[in-house]
Each structure stands twice: as structure tokens, then as C-alpha cells.
Amino acid sequence: MDYRTKAVNCVKNTVLPEMIRQFEECGCSLDEPYKRYGNTEFFFAEIIEEGHV
DSSP, X not given: OOHHHHHHHHIIIIXXXXXXXXXXXXXXXXXXXXXXXXXXXXXXXXXXXXXXX
């Protein structure tokens, strides 16, 4: 298996479902998961301007 296929499968099967779970758990807010989960080994974030994309 090549690197690209591994990366696609990782995102599709691991990262994306977890991000969707966190997003939905936080009331579909784009900012709340960052506040709730902060920085972890697998997730890093910084809110630059709350409520803005």
C-alpha cells in the first residue's frame, strides 16, 4: 500500500469520524471542540477570532 492510500484511509476511517463526533457532541459549533478538547497528542487548535471562519 502506498503512502497516499494509507493517508486517505487514516483520515476517512479515523480522523474524520472523530472530528465529526466531537463537532456534533459540541452542538455543531466550530469553536466549541477547540475549547473543550484543547491540545492533545492528536488534535491541536487555536481560536483566532471566535465565531469567524
